[in-house]
Amino acid sequence: MSSQALDQFLNSSIEELKTKGLYNVIDTLQGANGPVIRIDGRSLINLSSNNYLGLATDHRLIEASIKAAQTYGAGAGAVRTINGTMDLHVELEEKLARFKKTEAIIVYQSGFNCNMAAISAVMDQHDAILSDELNHASIIDGCRLSRAKVIRFKHSDMNDLRQQAKEAKESGQYRKIMVITDGVFSMDGDIAKLPEIVNIAEEFDLITYVDDAHGSGVLGAGAGTVKHFELSDRIDFQIGTLSKAIGVVGGYVAGKKQLIEWLKLRSRPFLFSTSLPPAVIASCSASVDILMNDQELIEKLWENGNHLKNGLSLLGYDVGQSETPITPCIIGDEVTTQQFSKRLYEEGVYAKAILFPTVPKGTGRIRNMPTAAHTREMLDQVISVYENVGKEMKLI
Numbered sequence: 203m204s205s206q207a208l209d210q211f212l213n214s215s216i217e218e219l220k221t222k223g224l225y226n227v228i229d230t231l232q233g234a235n236g237p238v239i240r241i242d243g244r245s246l247i248n249l250s251s252n253n254y255l256g257l258a259t260d261h262r263l264i265e266a267s268i269k270a271a272q273t274y275g276a277g278a279g280a281v282r283t284i285n286g287t288m289d290l291h292v293e294l295e296e297k298l299a300r301f302k303k304t305e306a307i308i309v310y311q312s313g314f315n316c317n318m319a320a321i322s323a324v325m326d327q328h329d330a331i332l333s334d335e336l337n338h339a340s341i342i343d344g345c346r347l348s349r350a351k352v353i354r355f356k357h358s359d360m361n362d363l364r365q366q367a368k369e370a371k372e373s374g375q376y377r378k379i380m381v382i383t384d385g386v387f388s389m390d391g392d393i394a395k396l397p398e399i400v401n402i403a404e405e406f407d408l409i410t411y412v413d414d415a416h417g418s419g420v421l422g423a424g425a426g427t428v429k430h431f432e433l434s435d436r437i438d439f440q441i442g443t444l445s446k447a448i449g450v451v452g453g454y455v456a457g458k459k460q461l462i463e464w465l466k467l468r469s470r471p472f473l474f475s476t477s478l479p480p481a482v483i484a485s486c487s488a489s490v491d492i493l494m495n496d497q498e499l500i501e502k503l504w505e506n507g508n509h510l511k512n513g514l515s516l517l518g519y520d521v522g523q524s525e526t527p528i529t530p531c532i533i534g535d536e537v538t539t540q541q542f543s544k545r546l547y548e549e550g551v552y553a554k555a556i557l558f559p560t561v562p563k564g565t566g567r568i569r570n571m572p573t574a575a576h577t578r579e580m581l582d583q584v585i586s587v588y589e590n591v592g593k594e595m596k597l598i
């Protein structure tokens with residue numbers, strides 16, 4: 203018999219989500235996650251993935267993963283510190299370090315894990331963390347895990363950051379102070395003001411930490427937001443995912459040799475969780491090779507992003523202040539946004555509604571994620587559906 207307390211908790215919590223319209227139904231994809239997906243036997247143009255460069259279905263990655271599985275087996279077998287590390291993992295880390303132009307890299311099982319691992323390995327209850335209020339959930343959880351005092355600053359507000367940094371420093375209460383920001387904010391597509399952040403950090407001796415999940419493979423010729431601003435020497439931590447532009451799964455932390463050495467000695471997901479399987483590592487490696495040798499996919503991604511943004515904007519939609527290919531279409535009211543997304547779906551466009559509490563109340567939006575794999579015809583079809591549905595619903 204299961205616990206009554208658990209049953210009561212689950213029943214009331216799930217009911218509450220349903221009442222608040224926050225109950226999420228997960229669609230089942232019948233096949234690969236490419237620019238076109240199949241759900242319930244229907245083909246839809248997919249604008250909901252983070253597969254920025256289309257590499258998730260690239261044959262070069264698939265071939266590399268098959269070859270690695272045949273040579274090295276299906277699983278890595280153990281934690282790297284206990285059973286040794288495969289040469290594949292070391293090669294990927296060295297390659298990524300050359301690509302990011304940092305001294306060293308450590309690969310984790312996911313981007314989420316990177317934030318759980320890296321923040322808590324260097325920060326503790328004697329420290330403070332200045333965190334942008336719109337930072338990703340994994341940063342928030344990583345901060346909590348560290349037990350450091352978390353001080354949120356207003357989104358990309360440099361006056362607020364400077365003031366909070368000054369107060370924290372002058373209080374004399376903290377041994378170390380860190381500033382953490384996303385490189386690219388995934389709901390709006392805006393870029394963190396890293397040059398200003400670095401100046402403030404240097405003024406108050408802050409440790410700098412950038413989670414570049416959405417900038418890697420997109421900005422700075424693929425090397426990310428830090429490279430985009432040419433700030434590699436002035437940022438302590440750079441986090442990247444292998445799950446978005448790289449197209450597979452996993453995450454990494456880039457930084458100075460001694461920092462990475464410390465993370466290999468002390469970060470818990472590295473010490474206590476099995477490393478990624480050979481097929482994954484090999485396909486990530488193939489993906490980084492592509493990025494290092496060919497800018498075409500990145501150019502295509504930006505071209506597609508600009509085309510979609512211009513198209514929706516010309517129709518009269520509010521596409522926000524995005525500085526990257528991420529293309530929000532801000533509708534406002536939550537119920538209307540959901541209805542709009544449903545109508546897009548019925549017309550063959552898969553673009554999810556993003557609602558409160560993920561974004562502020564009254565700024566419900568459809569978040570469109572164009573990729574390098576979309577054709578011009580697909581995007582024109584999307585724009586035409588937006589036109590028809592928008593007119594039908596009197597939104598434009």
Ligand code: PMP
Binds near residue numbers: 313338340416451452
């Ligand atoms: N950081 C940010 C900023 C993200 O957007 C995400 C993914 N949504 C992650 C970390 C987690 O990455 P992963 O999916 O590789 O675990």
